[in-house]
Amino acid sequence: MIQVKGLYKSFGNQHVLRGVDMQIQAGEAAIIIGRSGGGKSVLLKHLTGLICPDKGEIKINGIDIVGMQERELLKIRRExxxxxxxxxxxxxxxxxxxxxxxxQREGKKTAAEIAKAVESTLELVDLRGVENKWPSDLSGGMKKRVGLARAIIHNPSIVFYDEPTAGLDPVVSDSIDKLIKRICEVKKVTTVVITHDMRTTRTVGERVFMLSEGQIYLTLTPDELFASKDPKVYQFVNGISEGDDII
Amino acid sequence: MSQIWELIVGVCYSLFRGDWKMSDIVNQIYLIGVRSQLVVIVTGAFTGLVLVAQTYFQFHKFGMDTMTLAVNSVAMCSELGPVLAALMVSGRVGAAMAAELGTMKVSEQIDALRTLNTHPVDYLVLPRIVATTIAMPVLVCEAIAVGILAGYFLGVYILGIDPVYSWANMVNITSVDNVITGVIKGIFFGCLISFIGCYKGLSCKNGAQGVGEATTDTVVSASIAVLMLNFFLTLILSKIFAVL
Known part of the structure; x- marks a missing residue:
C-alpha cells in the first residue's frame, strides 16, 4: 500500500507539489493524470524515493521513506x-x-538460471530472441518492453510506469496498455501509472487521481472520469485548449 | 562543496561496507589501465627522447655528456613520468568517465540503477576509483621505463654518449626514492583523476550540453589538480625521504 500525506516540493521559486494527499491500495491499478509539467513525474520520483520532499510523508507498505538514506531505500526498492x-x-x-x-547484481542465481529468467520475462512482455541486441537497435515500443522486463524480473509488489505510451503510435500504445494490464493481473502487483493518455487511463486504471496545481484535485474511477462534468476534468479528458487555462 | 564531501564519504563507506564486485574493478582496470598503455608509452618515450636531446646539447658544451642519462632518469622517475602520464590519463580516462556517467545521469540510467537495488557509488564510482588508483602507478612505471630506455637509445646509439660511464652515473644518481616518489605520485594522481571524472559526471545537468561541459571541466580540473598536487607531493615526499 502507498500512502502520501501533505507532500510539498519546490525547485527554487517553482512550487511543484503543494500538499499532495493520496492512498493507493495493494493490488490496485492507479492512474495519475495531469497536464504536462504539472508534477506527475516529480510525484513518481518521490514515491520511488528518487527525490526527497521538502515536507510530507510517504509510506510504502507502512514504512515512511522520507528522510531515509539511499542505502536504506535500496531495501525498500526491492519491492x-x-x-x-x-x-x-x-x-x-x-x-x-x-x-x-x-x-546478476543480486548474485543469488547462476548464469544459466539468470538466462532462463531473462528469456521467460522477455516472453511475458512479448519479446523473443532479442537478448543479444543492443538498446540502440530497438524501436521505442521494444525499448519500453525491455525496460518493463528489466523492472519486473525480480517480482516486485509495486510497479510504477512513467508515461508508458509517450511517443508511441496508437497501435503500439494499445499493446503496451494491454501488457501493463496483463502484468498487473498475472503478477498481482500494485500498479501506478503516470500518464496523460486517456486510452491508457481507460484500459489500465481502476482508480484515477487527477493532479492539478500541485495537489490531487479529484479521485475517481475511469467511468466517473469520462462522465464527469467538472470543468477541469472535462477540459482535460476532452483535450480542450480554448477558454481559460483552468487546469 | 557539500556534494564533494558527500561523494568522498560515499566512496569511503562503499569501500568498506558497500556492495561492490571485484569483477567490476577488474573490468575497469582493463578499460583504464590496459587500454591507456599506448598513449602513456608514446608520451613516456618522446618525453625521454626530447629531454635527453636537450640535456645533451647543453651538457656537451661543458663536457658533461655522461651525466645526460642520469638527469633524464631522475626527471622521468620523480616528475615527468608521473605528471605526463597523469595528464594523458586525465585526458583519456577522466574525460571518458565524466562523459559516460554524465550521459547515464541525463538519460535517467542512474535513476534506473537506483531502482534496481544498486547504489551508483558501489557500481559506478568505487570500481573506477579503485581501478585507476591501481592502474595509474603501473602506467607511471611504464612511462618511466620507456622514457629511460628511449633516452638511453638516443644518447648511446645516436648521440654517441659513452654507455658505461652513463650507466654508472645513472645508477649512482637515481635513487630508489626517486622511483618510489613516482609510484606514490601515480597512486594519488589516479585517485584524484578518477574522483574528479566521476564527480563531474554525476553532477552533470542540462542534457548533451551538460555532458560536454562536464567532460571539458574534468580535463581542465584534473590537469590543474595534478600539477598542483604534484608540487605539494614533491615537497612532502622530499621531506619524508630526507628524514628516512
Whole structure:
C-alpha cells in the first residue's frame, strides 16, 4: 500500500507539489493524470524515493521513506519496479544483460538460471530472441518492453510506469496498455501509472487521481472520469485548449 | 562543496561496507589501465627522447655528456613520468568517465540503477576509483621505463654518449626514492583523476550540453589538480625521504 500525506516540493521559486494527499491500495491499478509539467513525474520520483520532499510523508507498505538514506531505500526498492519514460536502458549492455541486471547484481542465481529468467520475462512482455541486441537497435515500443522486463524480473509488489505510451503510435500504445494490464493481473502487483493518455487511463486504471496545481484535485474511477462534468476534468479528458487555462 | 564531501564519504563507506564486485574493478582496470598503455608509452618515450636531446646539447658544451642519462632518469622517475602520464590519463580516462556517467545521469540510467537495488557509488564510482588508483602507478612505471630506455637509445646509439660511464652515473644518481616518489605520485594522481571524472559526471545537468561541459571541466580540473598536487607531493615526499 502507498500512502502520501501533505507532500510539498519546490525547485527554487517553482512550487511543484503543494500538499499532495493520496492512498493507493495493494493490488490496485492507479492512474495519475495531469497536464504536462504539472508534477506527475516529480510525484513518481518521490514515491520511488528518487527525490526527497521538502515536507510530507510517504509510506510504502507502512514504512515512511522520507528522510531515509539511499542505502536504506535500496531495501525498500526491492519491492518496487519503475518503467521510465525513455526506458533508461543501459546502453553499454545488451538487452539480455539489461533484463538480467538485477539478478546478476543480486548474485543469488547462476548464469544459466539468470538466462532462463531473462528469456521467460522477455516472453511475458512479448519479446523473443532479442537478448543479444543492443538498446540502440530497438524501436521505442521494444525499448519500453525491455525496460518493463528489466523492472519486473525480480517480482516486485509495486510497479510504477512513467508515461508508458509517450511517443508511441496508437497501435503500439494499445499493446503496451494491454501488457501493463496483463502484468498487473498475472503478477498481482500494485500498479501506478503516470500518464496523460486517456486510452491508457481507460484500459489500465481502476482508480484515477487527477493532479492539478500541485495537489490531487479529484479521485475517481475511469467511468466517473469520462462522465464527469467538472470543468477541469472535462477540459482535460476532452483535450480542450480554448477558454481559460483552468487546469 | 557539500556534494564533494558527500561523494568522498560515499566512496569511503562503499569501500568498506558497500556492495561492490571485484569483477567490476577488474573490468575497469582493463578499460583504464590496459587500454591507456599506448598513449602513456608514446608520451613516456618522446618525453625521454626530447629531454635527453636537450640535456645533451647543453651538457656537451661543458663536457658533461655522461651525466645526460642520469638527469633524464631522475626527471622521468620523480616528475615527468608521473605528471605526463597523469595528464594523458586525465585526458583519456577522466574525460571518458565524466562523459559516460554524465550521459547515464541525463538519460535517467542512474535513476534506473537506483531502482534496481544498486547504489551508483558501489557500481559506478568505487570500481573506477579503485581501478585507476591501481592502474595509474603501473602506467607511471611504464612511462618511466620507456622514457629511460628511449633516452638511453638516443644518447648511446645516436648521440654517441659513452654507455658505461652513463650507466654508472645513472645508477649512482637515481635513487630508489626517486622511483618510489613516482609510484606514490601515480597512486594519488589516479585517485584524484578518477574522483574528479566521476564527480563531474554525476553532477552533470542540462542534457548533451551538460555532458560536454562536464567532460571539458574534468580535463581542465584534473590537469590543474595534478600539477598542483604534484608540487605539494614533491615537497612532502622530499621531506619524508630526507628524514628516512
Amino acid at each position: 518496487m519496479a519503475v518503467m521510465f519514460q525513455g526506458a533508461a536502458l543501459f546502453d553499454s549492455m545488451t538487452v539480455g544483460e539489461n533484463v538480467g541486471f538485477y539478478l
